[in-house]
Amino acid sequence: MSDSVPHEPVNEYEHERVPDSALLxxxxxxxxxxxxxxxxxxxxxxxxxxxxxVSAFDLVFGLLIGNLLAVLSWTFMTAPIATRARFTLYHQLxxxxxxxxxxxxxxxxxxxxxxxxxxxxxxxxxxLGVGFKFRMPGLNDLLPNSVGWVIAVLVVGALFTLVAAxxxxxxxxxxxxxxxxxxxxxxxxxxxxxxxxxxxxGVNIAGVGxxxxxxxxxxxxxxxxxxxxxxxxxxxxxxxxxxxxxxxHVGMADLTVLRxxxxxxxxxxxxxxxxxxxxxxxxxxxxLYALQLxxxxxxxxxxxxxxxxxxxxxxxxxxxxLTASKINELIQAGIWDGPPxxxxxxxxxxxxGVAGLLLVVIAGWTxxxxxxxxxxxxxxxxxxxxxxxxxxxxxxxxxxxxxxFPLVTMRLLDFVALWGMILMPMGxxxxxxxxxxxxxxxxxxxxxxxxxxxxxxAAMAWFVTVIVCTTLVLSxxxxxxxxxxxxxxxxxxxxxGLSRLGRRRPxxxxxxxxxx
Amino acid sequence: xRVFVQVISSAVLICMVLVSALFYKGSVSDEQLRNWLLACTxxxxxxxxxxxxxxxxxxxxxxxx
Numbered sequence: 001m002s003d004s005v006p007h008e009p010v011n012e013y014e015h016e017r018v019p020d021s022a023l024l025x026x027x028x029x030x031x032x033x034x035x036x037x038x039x040x041x042x043x044x045x046x047x048x049x050x051x052x053x054v055s056a057f058d059l060v061f062g063l064l065i066g067n068l069l070a071v072l073s074w075t076f077m078t079a080p081i082a083t084r085a086r087f088t089l090y091h092q093l094x095x096x097x098x099x100x101x102x103x104x105x106x107x108x109x110x111x112x113x114x115x116x117x118x119x120x121x122x123x124x125x126x127x128l129g130v131g132f133k134f135r136m137p138g139l140n141d142l143l144p145n146s147v148g149w150v151i152a153v154l155v156v157g158a159l160f161t162l163v164a165a166x167x168x169x170x171x172x173x174x175x176x177x178x179x180x181x182x183x184x185x186x187x188x189x190x191x192x193x194x195x196x197x198x199x200x201x202g203v204n205i206a207g208v209g210x211x212x213x214x215x216x217x218x219x220x221x222x223x224x225x226x227x228x229x230x231x232x233x234x235x236x237x238x239x240x241x242x243x244x245x246x247x248x249h250v251g252m253a254d255l256t257v258l259r260x261x262x263x264x265x266x267x268x269x270x271x272x273x274x275x276x277x278x279x280x281x282x283x284x285x286x287x288l289y290a291l292q293l294x295x296x297x298x299x300x301x302x303x304x305x306x307x308x309x310x311x312x313x314x315x316x317x318x319x320x321x322l323t324a325s326k327i328n329e330l331i332q333a334g335i336w337d338g339p340p341x342x343x344x345x346x347x348x349x350x351x352x353g354v355a356g357l358l359l360v361v362i363a364g365w366t367x368x369x370x371x372x373x374x375x376x377x378x379x380x381x382x383x384x385x386x387x388x389x390x391x392x393x394x395x396x397x398x399x400x401x402x403x404x405f406p407l408v409t410m411r412l413l414d415f416v417a418l419w420g421m422i423l424m425p426m427g428x429x430x431x432x433x434x435x436x437x438x439x440x441x442x443x444x445x446x447x448x449x450x451x452x453x454x455x456x457x458a459a460m461a462w463f464v465t466v467i468v469c470t471t472l473v474l475s476x477x478x479x480x481x482x483x484x485x486x487x488x489x490x491x492x493x494x495x496x497g498l499s500r501l502g503r504r505r506p507x508x509x510x511x512x513x514x515x516x
Numbered sequence: 517x518r519v520f521v522q523v524i525s526s527a528v529l530i531c532m533v534l535v536s537a538l539f540y541k542g543s544v545s546d547e548q549l550r551n552w553l554l555a556c557t558x559x560x561x562x563x564x565x566x567x568x569x570x571x572x573x574x575x576x577x578x579x580x581x
Contacts, residue, residue: 177568181560184529188553191536198540353550355557 013259017086024260029269032257035179037245037273038186038281040120040367043344043360044412045244046285050293051139051339052232052413053324055222056215062234063282066241067274071267073242073249074258077427079267081434082258089255090381093426096433097458098447103382104459105426110378112247112419114395117371118402121157122409124364126345127357128152136346137406139339140228144404153403160365161396164372165389175366182366183276185352185359190284192351193291200294219290224324226339227331230479239481240413241278246420246484251427288347293340295350302335309333342410372396417480424484425465428491429458436492442499457498465491522567525560532556 013022049059085092093102129136134148144150163171194214198205203214216222225231232240248254249270258267306312311329330336344364348356376392383391402408408415433444447455468490469483535552538544544552 173565173569177561177564180529181557181564184532185553185557188532188536191533191540192549195536195540195542352553355550355553358554358557 012088013086014088015091018259022260023262025262026266026269029258029261029266030272033270033273034183034276035176035273037277038179038183038363039277040123040360040364041116041412041416042186042277042281043123043285043348043363044119044342044409045416046282046287047289047342047344047347048229048410048413049232049237049282050220050286050289051226051342052229052236053223053225054220054232054237056212056220058222058232058234058237059220059283059286060215062237063241063279066238067271067278069238069242070245070249070274070278071271074254074270075265075267077431078249078252078254079258079261079264081252081430082255083261083264083266085255085434086259087255088259089253089430092252092255092430095445095448096430097426097455098453100454101447101459101462105423106378106381108422109247110375110382110395112422113371113375113378114399115402115408115415116419117160117368117375117395117399118157119409119412119415120364120368120371121153121160121400121403122406123344124160124361124368125149125152125156125403126343127349127360127364128156128345129343130345130349130357136341136343137410138337138341139226139410141338141341141410142405142407144406150404154400157396157400157403160368161372161393161400163365164369164376164396165392168369168373168392171366171369175369178362178366182359182363183281185355186281186284189348189351189356189359190280190287193284193287196291196351197287197294218294219287221323226324226327228338236479236481239484240417241274243420243481243484244278244416247423247427249427250484250488251420251423252430253423253427255430285344288344288351289342292347292350296340305333305335306330309335368399372399375399414480417484420484421469421480421487422466424487425462425491426458428465428488429461429495432492432495436496437499440496440500442503446499457495457502460498461491461494464494518567521563525563525567528556528559528563 013019054062081092087095090102090106093105097105126136128134129149129152132148132152134152135146136149137145144153197203197214197219201214201218203210203218205211205214230236243250258264261267303312309329311333324339327336327339331338344360345357348360350356352359372392372395375395376388379395380386380388380391433446437444437446443449446452446457465487469487472478472483472486473480532553535544535549535556539546539549
């Protein structure tokens with residue numbers, strides 16, 4: 001996931017082309033992508049793969065290929081438009097879709113950013129649970145389950161909100177400083193988790209073959225998903241890795257970042273973020289959760305219940321807790337309410353002590369900060385008279401209230417896929433407008449040329465695509481991770497078709513500057 | 517001075533990976549690992565802002581390659 005701290009040059013060129021003098025070198029983008037994609041969200045996503053019953057092969061190769069597809073999407077879809085037009089996403093959208101439709105896009109984006117900020121508040125609040133020992137939500141919980149949890153979330157949320165409103169820039173600078181440390185801490189967590197697996201399982205690792213054996217036989221054994229989860233195969237992992245940042249690459253949000261790139265192949269810089277954050281960090285975080293399952297400590301009462309149910313011996317064999325069927329046995333025996341919770345705070349503390357705890361707090365905070373800020377900006381754009389400060393405070397309050405309910409955090413994989421699905425059609429519309437409309441005898445930048453504030457072709461393409469994708473998910477049984485691909489083609493075809501139907505004489509001849 | 521601090525910061529990150537690797541090898545205890553990681557974390561946040569802030573300002577002003 002991306003938590004980008006907006007690049008802030010002195011002049012942001014919001015309504016004009018970025019001039020050649022402001023273009024940036026490759027190193028800037030490598031650093032920016034690496035920093036953006038090693039974030040608090042990674043602490044949740046990796047473990048949720050384990051809960052989805054993923055096997056070692058499916059995880060490793062699904063991530064390798066899915067991330068490659070994401071890098072190629074940035075390089076061949078986003079960057080070529082960004083480096084030719086050199087406009088922000090919002091300016092580009094305004095030229096294509098019209099001002100009023102951009103406001104709707106802003107609202108959708110703002111809601112998503114608010115929910116993501118809430119998820120990050122939840123992640124950071126789990127760190128407080130280590131010290132204060134209150135009951136924290138389980139994997140399938142939708143509601144808060146203790147007063148301590150509610151207080152912890154509201155305290156963390158209030159702190160994050162105040163900092164985002166008053167000291168956004170200071171924390172953004174802190175986030176830049178923290179980024180390299182976070183990358184190394186994720187790696188350290190992974191190595192430590194692997195060491196503990198080696199010790200607990202007694203497996204002797206002499207080479208890569210032994211390591212792979214430990215990965216597939218102990219850490220990611222595959223099998224069924226945990227109760228209440230969707231089973232992940234290679235295809236689920238691949239499409240998730242490809243589309244979890246769909247709003248940024250195929251959805252074109254990173255036009256705003258890559259418009260500063262001298263060459264379009266600088267889109268390859270996204271590989272730094274994908275393979276550090278969405279490969280290394282996810283795998284390391286997944287190992288932490290798998291370790292929690294492997295080394296789970298039951299209370300004396302739970303052990304007695306296990307013995308009464310005749311399950312104690314198989315529990316002691318250490319083979320017990322990594323499979324969904326065994327977890328189901330525990331639930332059916334009344335020993336557990338549900339699968340073990342994904343709680344980044346306790347997991348990181350168990351592996352690396354206070355440094356691990358600091359990682360959870362800092363990763364959550366540095367992700368929530370720009371997210372709250374961006375959500376505030378999105379809502380401020382809807383009501384231009386309001387202050388950024390008030391918009392951020394209001395957004396922070398809503399995010400904190402949503403954070404009390406662990407629904408979004410524990411369903412982060414689905415939430416991220418939903419975000420991509422909702423915003424992706426606008427990227428397809430920009431793509432079709434920029435590259436395809438001329439081939440069908442129509443002029444691009446239709447809103448600017450026809451003087452529209454609401455481009456009906458774009459609006460219908462967006463709405464119909466989202467409705468079709470939602471129907472496929474809800475009625476067709478298609479997992480949400482897969483609908484992005486057909487959705488993109490549907491949106492592209494609809495936009496071209498509807499634009500052709502509504503073709504008319506330009507109202508503002510020659511208003512657009514030539515961009516390609 | 518800036519180069520000196522930069523070397524310390526880089527050494528701190530290398531040290532974090534090294535300590536984890538030594539833990540993997542069994543040469544470092546659990547408690548030592550936790551203490552080292554915490555010490556390295558503190559050192560990083562003390563030293564890195566000195567040179568990263570300057571570096572970022574310089575990068576914003578540098579011409580594209």
